[in-house]
Amino acid sequence: MKEIFVNPLNKNNPVTVQMLGICSALAVTSKLEPALVMALSVTVVVAFANVIISLLRNTIPNRIRIIVQLVVVAALVTIVNEILKAFAYDVSKQLSVFIGLIITNCIVMGRLEAFALANKPWPSFVDGVGNGLGYGLILVIVGFFRELLGSGALLGFKVIPDKIYEWGYENNGLMILPPMALVLVACVIWVQKSRDK
């Protein structure tokens, strides 16, 4: 049980090992805050989609299982979006289209196919939370460095003192652009691989 939770955080991380969900990792990580909210939303969606599919697993006809999964995920994402709009309007405004894009996040479908269809609800829930957090972990690491080096800020607050700018330091505009997210993800993979060798 512990492994189901811990594996996706490191040894079987959905982003760095399975190479899933890279595209949303590029889109929402130019700042730390959207990265955090995205991580949370994906975790909620994967966890609950896993539970629902796991509960239904013995009734789902094999031939239309992907469609069933898609409907469950799409419904959950729509509900999350509506709830954010009603109770966390500012956050929903910031994430806007990316919430809808959770539907197409390969991690969600991947976990439903690979785990929830063959396992009981509780392990599926743990698996969903684990994978959501594993994804979120990478998002937060990448978001941290991109905002720090790209805007000199964290969560919108300036953290690099003016003194350093006077000495000639400049924010790296490249960090804000999507390609640098790929480079940073690659660096994370590099560190992880050489550590776990």
Add this chain to the structure above:
Amino acid sequence: MQKEKNTYILIYASVMVVLVALILAYVSDALHPQQAKNEAIDKMRQMLSSLNIVSGNKNAESLYNATITDSYLINSEGDKVEGDAFATDLAAEWQKPLAERSYPVFEASVAGDKKYILSLRGAGLWGPIWGFISLDEDKKTVFGASFGHEGETPGLGAEIDKPAFAHAFSGKKIFDPEGRFTSIAIVKPGKTAEGKDYVDGISGGTITSRGVDAMLYSSLEFYVPYLIK
């Protein structure tokens, strides 16, 4: 009943779709009043922000009521027409022929001075962008501005909704000294625009910046007959 039979699959899919539709309809219906309220408050905050007044979700409504003194619609001739200015959706107005359009004008009083708030709407990189621009009593000089967007890239185009970008508009003029309408240009940082006032765009957010430029021109153009009256 066998799971892989066509009848089972058909029934399964139909029941699932109907159930999901019911749930979504219920959620959407139940949350709608709260969402509509959020949207109205958000709009008030943006309008207050264009007057350089910072407001929170809690005090937006009372500040709005205290600041905005009058609101009305104007047509393409610059004459006042009947209608609810706050509820007017510029996106819908755009679809109409020019002669039937009506744009909202809000009059506000800031520290005793009369200001006019005009509504803007245009297209960014990924979706619609909008904004409010407030003019001094001379109807030429910008007092403040605020911008919003649906889904511009965070850190790049999305920066248009930050005060840092909007504040640059204060004091700019939308008419040249001869009284011709020029709008305000958005230029690449470091560049200049000839014959009109300009503001630096967002580095890396070129298409969104261009969108703001086009939005200012096309939206303000409609107000010109009203402004020169």
